[in-house]
Amino acid sequence: MRRILVTGIAGQLGQELQKTLAPVGKVIGVGRETIDLTQPDAIRQTINEVKPDVVVNAAAYTGVDKAESELELAEAINAIAPGIIAQECQKLGIPLIHVSTDYVFNGSQSQPYRETDPTNPINAYGKTKLEGEIAIQQNCQNHIILRTAWVYGVGGKVNFVKTMLRLGGEREEIRVVADQIGSPTCTADLAGAITQLIPKFQPEIAGIYNYTNSGVASWYDFAVAIFEEAKQLGWNLKIQRVIPITTPEYPTPARRPAYSVLSCAKISAVLGTYPPHWRQGLRNMLAELYTQTYESTNSIRR
Template sequence: MRILLTGVTGQLGRELQRILPEIAEVIGYSRQEMDLAQPEQIQRAIARVQLDLILNAGAYTAVDRAETELDLVRAINGIAPQILAEEAQKREVALFHISTDYVFDGRKNTPYTEEDETNPLSAYGASKWVGEEGIRQATANHLILRTAWVYGAGETGNFVKTMLRLGAEREEIRVVSDQIGSPTWTGDLARAIAQLLTHTPFPTGTYHYTNSGVASWYDFAVAIFEEASNLNFPLKVKNVIPITTADYPTPARRPAYSVLSTQKITALLSTQPPHWREGLRQMLRSM
């Protein structure tokens, strides 16, 4: 199997490049080689290669900056996925696309299923929803995988890396405690993607995957410092103080509760996603 992988320099893309060669030949494209904001460049890049599947791990992920870069976030997250789907349909191959919990508004208090109504609160979430809908219109041979709160060892801007940096600099850190989700390590996510790619028959439609368990950002931060301390990371932090979303306003609104149900993918793969705390532990050990 030959897979065209977009977004190879992102935190998930890097992990996929490490894992997927075990099951397939991977043709990786960075933004320099395939700019998802340029439709003609997408078409030319795909036309250059023979492929069996397109895996779109590329995205615009700067959630707050997206509120002022509406054209760019819509081009990358909204328009590009449909173009990829159209190219996949022409070649009679599947499109595997990564989406987000931010397509939901967070007003539920039970995990969101794949059938729940979407209602994104932010420009980022809205752009990802537009991308999903474009794929559904362009080809039936697609798999949309929504995930949440993703972090990996290779990316400096994710929550874990930010907490480790701040924890080494400060004795006190304030973290939002009223947003609830499921932290998801790229290592576990990439392995789940590999399982889906080798599943027979290839699953189509929409699925959710995160690590199991739930946490607030505050809970997550406390766990990061506990696990990092056990591994002798250099830390100065002594107090983690819970605050509300109102205490820490951001340009983009975020769902207060964005836990995704993984029952559908668990039934398909016959395996439960690892708990988020174990994923965190493994990621820190890898550093």
């Protein structure tokens, strides 16, 4: 059976990968408790002890705003560690699948970004992720770099959907940025794509790919959809109004791309199918989260 080493196993994507990858191989998941990605020797030791047939690097420093003031830590995890992982994969002659971000682009386009479009990140997080991509390309021939965007899932502690549900349960009115456009992406769909790629992997398909759910939305559109879908499921929410605001009205330490829609034509050709629409991904995620929340509440009452 294929041995699959997955980093970042405690994160929202890592948790999803544990489930989806089980049918295609033996998953060996490592997280912060097992491997310190700021220590190159620890990375090398783990990979050589596990002796995997493929590595999926789902670990990342994802604090977009904190990266502005914690650049050294972000670089260690997002830029240096992927390069070390790539070196070890090259030595073992195994493929590396690495998850990257839409934030490698500056957001000045008005049409979906293709894999070949020039990169030009506008924040520290995006710069470190781009450095990680370059390190992988320089150190491992058999790689797939998968750029994704606006990721959320049932797993993990915090994401946009969970934050909106929390705020929607506390407040009647929420203000949400309406002039940043992207494609919300459910971890279940992203993990599914990674799972499909592993048995398909051949040297000729190595390279950079985009994968997001299809369709586009602003953060405001996304928030409105979250509340609509949650209310249909029976979620107890106070929210009555979502107010659209501009980016300058919600200043953050890190700049965000105004437009970061990614073209998924290349990955769709490899997988033989186009990614599901973001609204469907959201509906599926909320249904699963609602079931978990409802069963948890009922078990506590019992």
